[in-house]
Amino acid sequence: MCYNYSxxxxxxxxxIEYNREMPSEYREQYQPxxxxxxxxxxxxxxxxxxxPNIIQLQEWGLIPIWAKSDDDAKVKRKGTLNAKAETLFELNSFKNIAPTRRCLILVSGIFEPHHFSDGDVRYYYITRKSKRSFAIGGIWNYWRSPQTGIVHRSFSMITTPPNPLLEAIHNNKPRMPFFVPDHQHNSWLSNDISITDIQSLMQPYEDVSDLRAWPISKSINYRKTNSNIPETLQRAELSHPVHIRENQHILDILNRYIA
Known part of the structure; x- marks a missing residue:
């Protein structure tokens, strides 16, 4: 599953990239x-x-409409960071909003863990070779706090089975975010498509040749360390022979699709 991205x-x-305005009310709050x-x-x-004609800000972690209090919302949203494509129309948290409340989550790249055979875990950063950002398919909801009256707009990120690259990287319970291809953005946002059409859109990202990936510093694992810095995205050299050998497998997959 995906719990971190940039x-x-x-x-x-x-x-400029999405040809949409971010209204001033959101621009004042936005930070990369x-x-x-x-x-x-x-x-x-x-x-x-x-x-669909603007870029807005929403909170990551969908708050179900039946959350009874702020404390209840905090508990429930920890389980809704992701939503599996296969059960989107089965789970109570998602099935009633998925037909009409879908969104594109705009990201530069994602982080996924790789479990090496020696027991070590390192994160990889995955982004697009084209340097365009990803639009990840999601679902959204709004919830009004009964205590404060504040309306929270929040989202869940949809995940699918992995493509070959993400299967190699995220090798423990492999999944990947649902990257919506550029030409399907409008279809995903449309309310004029059926549940069958929505399900048919939620497929693993096929264009592996558009992806690149590299290992990053272990600092992303340290909760007490500020990893919201540019250095987090920098490539980290692997020195352990086991890590070098298994990383080569990931590189081989990338090279196969590039060729």
Whole structure:
């Protein structure tokens, strides 16, 4: 599953790339993230089905409409950072909103763990070779706190089975975010498609040749260390022979699709 990602673009760069405005109410709150930690429920840029012509900010971690209090919402949203494509129309948290409340989550890249055979775990950063950002398919909801009256707009990130690259990287319970191909953005946001059509869109990202990946510093694992810095995205050299050998397998997969 995916609990960390980056969005390092400035607001004006997102507006140019997606040809949409970020209204001033969101622009004032927006900040880029080199490492957005889902469990901190950050405000992140999305394009939602109810306002498809703007970029807005929503909180990561969908709050179900039946949450009874702020404390109840905090508990429930920790289990809704991700939503599996295969059960999107089965689980109570998602099935009633998935037909109409879908969104594109705008990200620069994602972080996924790799479990080496010696027991060590290192994170890889996966991004696009084209240097364009990803739009990850998600679902969104709004919830009004009965205590404060504040309305929270929040989202869950949809995941699918992995493509060959993500299967090699995220090798313990492999999954990957649902990267929506550029030409399907409008289809994903449309409310004029059927549940069958929605399900058919949720497929693993096929264009492996558009991806690149590299290992990063272990600092992303350290909760007491600030990993929301540019250095988090830098390539870390692997020195252990086991790590070098198993990393070569990942490189071989990339090279196979590039060729």
């Amino acid at each position: 969005q390092e673009l400035k607001a004006q760069d997102l507006e 993230y080199y490492n957005a930690d889902g469990y901190a429920h950050p405000l992140m840029p999305v394009i939602s089905s109810d306002q």
